Amino acid sequence: MKTTAIKDARTDRVFTLMNYLVLSIFFITVLYPLVYIVSASFSSSAAVISGRVWLWPVEPTTAGYHAVFKHRLIGSSFWNSVYYTGVGTLVNVIMTVLAAYPLARKDFFGKNWFMMFFIFTTLFSGGLIPTYLLVKDLDLLNSRWALILPGALAVWNVIITRTYFQSTIPDELLEAAQMDGCSDFKFVWRIVLPLSGPIIAVISLFYAVGHWNTYFNALIYLKNQNLYPLQLILRDILVQNEVDPAMMGDVEEAAAKADLRELLKYSLIVVSTLPMLAVYPFVQKYFVKGVMIGSLKG
Numbered sequence: 001m002k003t004t005a006i007k008d009a010r011t012d013r014v015f016t017l018m019n020y021l022v023l024s025i026f027f028i029t030v031l032y033p034l035v036y037i038v039s040a041s042f043s044s045s046a047a048v049i050s051g052r053v054w055l056w057p058v059e060p061t062t063a064g065y066h067a068v069f070k071h072r073l074i075g076s077s078f079w080n081s082v083y084y085t086g087v088g089t090l091v092n093v094i095m096t097v098l099a100a101y102p103l104a105r106k107d108f109f110g111k112n113w114f115m116m117f118f119i120f121t122t123l124f125s126g127g128l129i130p131t132y133l134l135v136k137d138l139d140l141l142n143s144r145w146a147l148i149l150p151g152a153l154a155v156w157n158v159i160i161t162r163t164y165f166q167s168t169i170p171d172e173l174l175e176a177a178q179m180d181g182c183s184d185f186k187f188v189w190r191i192v193l194p195l196s197g198p199i200i201a202v203i204s205l206f207y208a209v210g211h212w213n214t215y216f217n218a219l220i221y222l223k224n225q226n227l228y229p230l231q232l233i234l235r236d237i238l239v240q241n242e243v244d245p246a247m248m249g250d251v252e253e254a255a256a257k258a259d260l261r262e263l264l265k266y267s268l269i270v271v272s273t274l275p276m277l278a279v280y281p282f283v284q285k286y287f288v289k290g291v292m293i294g295s296l297k298g
Helices: 010-041 045-050 063-070 074-104 111-123 128-137 155-168 171-179 184-195 197-213 216-221 230-238 249-255 260-291
Strands: none
Touching: 010 260, 045 260, 063 074, 063 260, 074 111, 074 155, 074 184, 074 197, 074 230, 074 260, 111 155, 128 216, 155 197, 171 184, 184 197, 197 260, 216 230, 230 260
């Protein structure tokens, strides 16, 4: 039996063509800066400064990457960022789940009041100076926890996680577990978390990207260079152009040249971006579910 495909109307074809055209322009607009940065990082400093790099590397070289990895603070700052991202994300996810699950329960007394308090914090905050004084009074200055505890919970992630629990975990499942003698903590650990893989993956990536990219809190709370995250070293090179030849080890002669600063900028951007780009493909498939949370109600 033959099936006849319904042809699109001319206006539909024009609309589809315009969509492809606009999306292609957006794609090129986003992609080109990334391609340029990678190409510049593999080009010679003279080619970058003279503006000869457009799409492909010119006079290919890895001198920038050699200089980056010879910097005495790059190795420690990279592992500091890994630590802040790993431990911080773990703390964030635990706090988010512990806050979102009770708010998703219909029998939780006063949940509307607690939700109002959470939302209030998204509209008003204590400000930079009171926050600094609080961190100081808690004796967290110049410690790793200064970059983890102040941002341990994001209200927006609590809201979307609560919505996911409400729309995915049926009340009948809780009632059946309670009849079998299951406690609330065991119910969350054994049932809720295994069924909440998509939302856990989404908020984990949100938190991880935030920790990996943060530098302002480190700039305020940290004085010990051995605790600096990678992004703070990147800031020093990009904004302040601080490239000390004494920090470059075997490339001391190359570091003495002012044009090496330009090459270091692009190389360090690539190095600092790659870890998140490597993680994203494994979590991307969950983003559709995460974005659609709460959009449909049955």
